[in-house]
């Protein structure tokens with residue numbers, strides 16, 4: 566039997582549910598049908614403004630709770646409070662919610678929350694920037710790769726630098742998230758200098774800005790020259806390994822097949 570709904574769609578007392586939804590890189594076509602269904606089902610949508618704006622036509626008429634860039638903890642708490650009150654909540658993240666996203670934080674907050682009992686939680690994956698950017702460049706991630714965020718908001722720079730060093734030494738292809746912002750214009754150059762200790766200056770580097778959404782731009786350069794590109798927070802940088810090459814204008818890392 567269908568649950569009786571109160572005006573506004575609330576089921577009344579009793580725990581609701583939270584879907585942590587990965588929206589993909591932004592283009593409507595890049596969103597999975599499962600993510601779309603979760604948005605349709607939600608009564609309350611919680612998220613950071615840029616992402617909520619991207620899905621505005623899909624969430625028209627729903628209650629929307631927007632919070633700023635650095636208010637992730639508040640946002641997750643809000644989601645839990647509303648679900649504890651019986652609502653179906655969608656907590657939205659760009660890309661994949663578990664890749665530098667909010668899924669982990671939500672699960673931690675939920676575990677510690679006194680009213681969380683009975684709330685159903687589902688994490689819905691999305692196309693992450695690494696694969697959206699890789700596809701736009703060609704096939705640079707066809708071998709082992711490491712994703713590293715250059716943001717030191719939650720991780721000390723020494724840890725980031727050490728990871729870059731180890732991943733570069735191990736010849737992983739590197740995917741750099743959060744590559745450059747006004748607050749830390751120099752991190753990308755510092756990362757490049759570390760990588761240059763292990764890789765040749767001719768190593769291909771791909772940059773994709775606005776991957777998988779309107780305004781997508783791609784560049785393929787090399788370690789010696791890519792710093793001149795307009796890399797920003799809407800960009801992902803992929804640094805090839807020692808085997809990566811440029812084939813007909815696309816960046817490719819061979820898997821090792823004999824041709």
Ligand code: SAH
Nearest residue numbers: 590660661693694742743775776798800801
């Ligand atoms: N959860 C997101 C990542 C959040 S971290 C995901 O899975 O994609 C934010 C960083 O992701 C940005 O600074 C940028 O490096 C990258 N990013 C997110 N969306 C992007 C896009 N459409 N194009 C290029 N890079 C993107």
